[in-house]
Amino acid sequence: MFLATAEQASGGIESLLMTYGPLVLMFVVLYFLLIRPQQKRQKTRNMMLGNLKKGDKVVTIGGLHGTILELTDDTVILRVNDVTKLTFERSAINAVQTASE
Incomplete structure (x- = not known):
């Protein structure tokens, strides 16, 4: 009985990873392609305006x-x-x- 429960638990983790893994990966890619460069440009612009x-x-x-x-x-x-x-x-x-x- 314990063996069957362990197999079900590992299958549950795999299905959870298969379900939410692509979503997490998409957010990571969006962060590095869109959000982080925009924050860097905003920081550079604020420094330029502050140094006038x-x-x-x-x-x-x-x-x-x-x-x-x-x-x-x-x-x-x-x-x-x-x-x-x-x-x-x-x-x-x-x-x-x-x-x-």
């Missing part, structure tokens, strides 16, 4: 190029064409231009 300083040349999400005149926690004032001052949300900054660009 006066005088940086930036490009906004809309493609506007300008130089930072003033910074607050939420807003950025950009100088465009050496004449115009425009106010943007800090999150609207897409990239900081380097000297080589």
Whole structure:
């Protein structure tokens, strides 16, 4: 009787593994292909926005190029064409231009 119970238990574990194994594998693959890279990009973007300083040349999400005149926690004032001052949300900054660009 004990032998039959052990065989049923091992069969139960195998069927459980066959049922939920592909589901677990799918979540692991999705994590490494989608979630983890997105978290890395978000971390890099937050570091870029946190390191902005006066005088940086930036490009906004809309493609506007300008130089930072003033910074607050939420807003950025950009100088465009050496004449115009425009106010943007800090999150609207897409990239900081380097000297080589």
